[in-house]
Amino acid sequence: MLGILGGMGPMATVDFMRKLVEATPAGRDQDHPGALVLQASDIPDRTRAILDGGPDPLPAMLAGLRRLEAAGATRIAIPCNTAHHWHGALQARTALPILHIVDAVAGKLLDRGYRGGPIGVLATTGTLQAGIYTGRLARHGFTCVAPVDQAAVMRAIRLVKAGGVAEAGATLRDQARGLIAAGCRQVVLACTEIPLALPASDEAFGVALLDATQALAEACVAGTPARLAA
Amino acid sequence: MLGILGGMGPMATVDFMRKLVEATPAGRDQDHPGALVLQASDIPDRTRAILDGGPDPLPAMLAGLRRLEAAGATRIAIPCNTAHHWHGALQARTALPILHIVDAVAGKLLDRGYRGGPIGVLATTGTLQAGIYTGRLARHGFTCVAPVDQAAVMRAIRLVKAGGVAEAGATLRDQARGLIAAGCRQVVLACTEIPLALPASDEAFGVALLDATQALAEACVAGTPARLAA
Structure with missing residues (x-):
């Protein structure tokens, strides 16, 4: 099951989910693959962390990843481009493949x-x-x-x-x-x-x-x- | 954290999430409360179960509820009206409050x-x-x-x-x-x-x-x- 580490921001995650549903060929509910989405809006600002030494978002992203793992996700997508600065750090800490x-x-x-x-x-x-x-x-x-x-x-x-x-x-x-x-x-x-x-x-x-x-x-x-x- | 037992159908869940984000007064990502959303599209058709003795959706709904519990949800919403036929049965099986x-x-x-x-x-x-x-x-x-x-x-x-x-x-x-x-x-x-x-x-x-x-x-x-x- 696809796990979505979202909330960066929340409406962008909704937009991603809409595009995911639309990209799936389906004629009824049961044709869609399952997905699990975390609106982890408590993740600190990614740009501030990169530019100004703001709070490190990695711990909150990792906590979100652990929630998705606990709920049974088998692969991860992150609908936030800037968050991909930590893609390598997250990938090093999970066995689940994280799309880039x-x-x-x-x-x-x-x-x-x-x-x-x-x-x-x-x-x-x-x-x-x-x-x-x-x-x-x-x-x-x-x-x-x-x-x-x-x-x-x-x-x-x-x-x-x-x-x-x-x-x-x-x-x-x-x-x-x-x-x-x-x-x-x-x-x-x-x-x-x-x-x-x-x-x-x-x-x-x-x-x-x-x-x-x-x-x-x-x-x-x-x-x-x-x-x-x- | 709000857990959303969704996927009935998947686009309706996206619509619910959009309305949830819009109903939240917020000026930045971190102002939003977190949420965890399961697109549990493998839940059998609710209307068929009620009318025609189709497959019982309760086991799949319960499995979804367990995923949300495992991931740390503290209350549950179900953006599917027909699924509320099983509201009582689900509520009897979880300590988390399920909104109606x-x-x-x-x-x-x-x-x-x-x-x-x-x-x-x-x-x-x-x-x-x-x-x-x-x-x-x-x-x-x-x-x-x-x-x-x-x-x-x-x-x-x-x-x-x-x-x-x-x-x-x-x-x-x-x-x-x-x-x-x-x-x-x-x-x-x-x-x-x-x-x-x-x-x-x-x-x-x-x-x-x-x-x-x-x-x-x-x-x-x-x-x-x-x-x-x-």
Whole structure:
């Protein structure tokens, strides 16, 4: 059973669950694989921990992982990009496989026919500073490009967490446009709050936006060894 | 920590989680209370069990409850109206309090100023036959009125589970109109699939629709003894 270490933030986890259900081919309840979701909203701010030496989120993430293990999860997904800074530390402490959101994104870029080149990354400042996307995308020849006004992106992400979706959407749209103007053929929505304000389906962008939440959901479904795989 | 015995169906559980997050006053992730959600989609069809002697869903519901207990849940909500037929049987087998969705609906009817009278109930045939709403609403002087074409409502509910939201919405709207024409001042959306196709905010109905999913979410938030209660 898939265990979802969520709550970072809570609405982003709801968005991930919706995408997971939608990505599952099903005609009735019983066609869906089970899942167990922890809204572990007590996990300290990931970006503050990376940038400012804020409280370490690892102990709370580990406690959440233990709850999911206790309840019978057999593999783990984490619908928070910045939390993947601790992916290695968590993986070292559990026998359960933990999917990596950047691997899901890389798979999707390859599926779309890209073989290297500049990729825009709309993410928290924590995700960018920690290089969560840089290394894993570089393996496939992709180079990560940060937006011109990263501070504005970070403000928009905090605004989404506080419910200010419309204002955040305008900012994110501007920064995504800037990345495309700078030569990026794909812009990854690399923070799970971002598609709440700027959906990848935004028609102004055609297929230039790649939703990391959606990529992770599809990777979870693809990895389901259920009767539905047939 | 709130444990949610969900998956009946999976998208209805996502809808419940969204309403739970939205009902929580919060400006950042850490303001939300934690929650643990089981998408226990292997639970047999509740209506078939009530009407046709189909497989008993109680063992699978109980297994789900045990998972939530193991993971540290301290109270339980079940975002499926028909599943409440087994509320008493589940409550007898756990020390954790299990909220009752009909109590949440009754509270909401009283909040809206109703003191008895006919209430329309759009629900599964299982919910109606088992009298899940009848007894608990009667305590407050409300009488339950079933729609003219209950078979159409049941078909619409199954259609929502299979993704046929638009077609289901038209049917449900017709039946809701019929209940209002028959003198019901409120129509309860008493199956968690229904608001996916006919949201309580549907402007054709003003405030005549009462969303049981929303009522349960608000009851969960009201019952949260968190720092936010202040």
